[in-house]
Amino acid sequence: MRVRVPTRLPGAPTPTILNLQRLLKTLNELGGSVVTEDPGLQHAAEQLALVLSDHGLQRMTARVLATLLFTEQSSMTMGELAERLAASSGAISGAVKMLTSVGLAERVPVPASRRDHYRLRDDAWALLYTNQNAVLFPMLAAAEAGIAAAGRDSLAGHRLTEMRDFYAFLLGEIPALLDRWNESRGGISPTT
Secondary structure (H helix, E strand, C coil), rough: CCCCCCCCCCCCCCCCHHHHHHHHHHHHEEEEEEEEECCCHHHHHHHHHHHHHHHHHHCCHHHHHHHHHHHHCCEEHHHHHHHHHHHCCCHHHHHHHHHCCCCEEHHHHHHHHCCEEEECCCCHHHHHEEEEEEEHHHHHHHHHHHHHHCCCCHHHHHHHHHHHHHHHHHHHHHHHHHHHHHHHHCCCCCCC
């Protein structure tokens, strides 16, 4: 059970801290989770979403990712995400589809719920980094094809050689980097 605590109901007396504390305590005793607006947390989540969108992620996808990252709930439904972000169900659906397709979010079963629940994967960041290999191989191949077309000794050939060498270097270093990351976390490795 989720309950949003409004700042003031129409016609209700002005709430006091003591009244709100009693209400929160009662709701928590009933097993409900209370959605409160924490401006600091909300600001931090929106700042992260801005950074992500400034670096290529669609704005709504970035906001959903930040919400899943900052929530204290173990998982959220699309309806909860839509409510939290004041967004349409279509926008949330598209964002969740994108996040699940790249492996950052996953659908999880929740007992006694008929709705799909989503959460940020525990290994999301390492898995995302691992998936970047799918981009590196085509870039390496494109650089090789460019070198063959432009000629090794041309100006374009020199630039393309640097591009090829860079991607080859990354492909050689990423596995060792991920192994060190996994070791630092006690051997947890990204699942594929």
